[in-house]
Amino acid sequence: MQSVMLGIDIGGTNTAYGFVGEDGILLSDGQIPTLAGEGPEQLLERLTTLTVKGRDKLAAEVNLIGVGIGAPNGNYYTGNIENPPNLGWPTVPFARMMSKKLNLPVAITNDANATAIGEKYFGAARDMENFVVITLGTGLGSGIYVNNELVYGEDGFAGELGHTCVQVKGRDCACGNQGCLETYVSATGLKRTVFELLSRRTGKSTLREVSFNNLSGQQIAEFALAGDIIAREAFQITGEYLGVALANAAAFSRPEAFILFGGMVAAGELIVNPTYMAMERHLLGVYRGKINILTSALPGSSAAVLGAAALAWNEAKNKEKF
Amino acid sequence: MQSVMLGIDIGGTNTAYGFVGEDGILLSDGQIPTLAGEGPEQLLERLTTLTVKGRDKLAAEVNLIGVGIGAPNGNYYTGNIENPPNLGWPTVPFARMMSKKLNLPVAITNDANATAIGEKYFGAARDMENFVVITLGTGLGSGIYVNNELVYGEDGFAGELGHTCVQVKGRDCACGNQGCLETYVSATGLKRTVFELLSRRTGKSTLREVSFNNLSGQQIAEFALAGDIIAREAFQITGEYLGVALANAAAFSRPEAFILFGGMVAAGELIVNPTYMAMERHLLGVYRGKINILTSALPGSSAAVLGAAALAWNEAKNKEKF
DSSP states (O other): OOEEEEEEEEEEEEEEEEETTTTTTEEEEEEEOGGGGGGGHHHHHHHHHHHHHHHHHHHTEEEEEEEEEEOOOOTTTOOOOEEEEETOOOOEEEEEEEHHTTSOEEEEEOOHHHHHHHHHHHHHTTTTSSSEEEEESSEEEEEETTTEEOOHHHHHTTGGGGGSSSSTOOOOOOOOOBBBHHHHGHHHHHHHHHHHHHHHHHOOOOGGGGGGGGHHHHHHHHHHHHHHHHHHHHHHHHHHHHHHHHHHHHHHHHHHHEEEESSGGGGGGHHHHHHHHHHHHHOOGGGGTEEEEEOOOGGHHHHHHHHHHHHHHHHHHHOOOO | OEEEEEEEOOOOEEEEEEETTTOOOOOEEEEEEEGGGOOHHHHHHHHHHHHHHHHHTTTTTTEEEEEEOOOOTTTTTTTOBOOOTTOOOBBBBBHHHHHHHSOOEEEEOOOHHHHHHHHHHSSSTOOOOEEEEEEESSSSEEEEEETEEEOOOOOOOOOOGSSSSTTTOOOOOSSSBSGGGGSSSSHHHHHHHHHHHHHHHHSSSGGGGGGGGGGOOHHHHOOOOTHHHHHHHHHHHHHHHHHHHHHHHHHHHOOOOEEEESGGGGGGHHHHHHHHHHHHHOOOOGGTTTOOOEEEOSSSGGGHHHHHHHHHHHHHHHHOOO
């Protein structure tokens, strides 16, 4: 009988789950609306029902031995989801609550950290001991491996490269600071750059027809691929900011590679090329030509669930009691 | 009989050495001119002679079991001193050469890393698992602990925060880049800020009497303490740059504390206060009020030697063969 972990990815809108073997094969998966407004207990209840159902269905073939959760502000040390801004909850001891319900060990971390563990177990970082995963979505998240271990820091909240300052007195950030990396490098940052360029440039662009609220990162990528000059410049600028940030991160931990993950990565060379060039230009001489920029090797649709399951597999490997 | 390590700090001008017990007590120490121009073999020869002499003198009381070296571009992984710019040497396998001469295990790293290990064993970081040491001298060095281990990265050259970019298209750096932290935060950076202020401000200042080449960081500190308004503003600006850089480093590894080391630290509150205020202002909300800025607890005159010896003690603790 095969052992499996349940991976759960709690998002602002949807929560995805899946049973994952040690080989990274997804045996069964699904998705439910998070309905954050109804509170954490309600989500827990529905997840528990699904887990029991899923386990019973697979029971003849598998043995469910633990649960890994990726959640906004998920804290690995405490097992809490701490004041998640996009769920509107207070701090909730979610891992403990779920562990009690299922009588199984449950580990939790934030989504970017879960993705990094996913890349380590099942993705592009299998053979790496030092690497940094950058997740590009509405914001910018990061998960960092140093000496073959994920960096949680003193209180579980390390790895927030989205909130490093890349422009003194730069763009306002939702965190209250100015010039944070994610105000430039993320789907939202890309959109802000488009609007800055629409104000500075005079050239024609289909982007002049679209309102701020109606514009998505996906659209900007499509416009850029179709040759829109503003969209292309926006990707160029985004890549330059990201490249400087990666050069700075390299000076910290000298990783073997950076791994880019998320919707924006679909733009391929449009984002990777300017990023690599800016990184190389800003790297200290001894690092030049030695650090790769890779794109995620996890299947986009199930990456978050695989990452959450990888967290649980990592616990099982490193802790006796998990 | 007490076991001791020999700690050696190779500098551009002088090389200091000392025999250090596991308790951090310096039993005997001294200093010789590095005379880098005569080559590494010559320095090795003189160091070997001194070591044998020192050991024989202490022989009745102690047992010398290993050597730790802090050197510019010292690479822990390879044992080499790699193209040290201020010594003018090519890459030299110094650890191996010395080990052969003395028939003792020899470890090497750069001076900032050695200082960080020194703080961990004998200084301000004894009980910390996550901290960052910033060394402020002619340049800015750093030594980083994550999960109770020093961060060497993929090739031994991690922890170069002096070369993170804090100002896009900022000051020229000796490394070839622009806007590197050490062009603002270091004795040289402080001096450059003084000269920028002399060009921008109109107020009286004793600093208007001193040439660039004649001005030292020490002097600027003395002028600032005596109330010179340009010198005080220069410290303020230096602290603000450092504070932003520390906030950025915090987003990477969420350390318990930053530990400042070096001549500039003698300026005390003049540098620490603006640094702390800027760091707090730029920290992500979840980190605020939780990260200390401390000054080194190593005795300034022998800190480098203690750090180098701590490197050797750390090897003895973690490796069987050392």
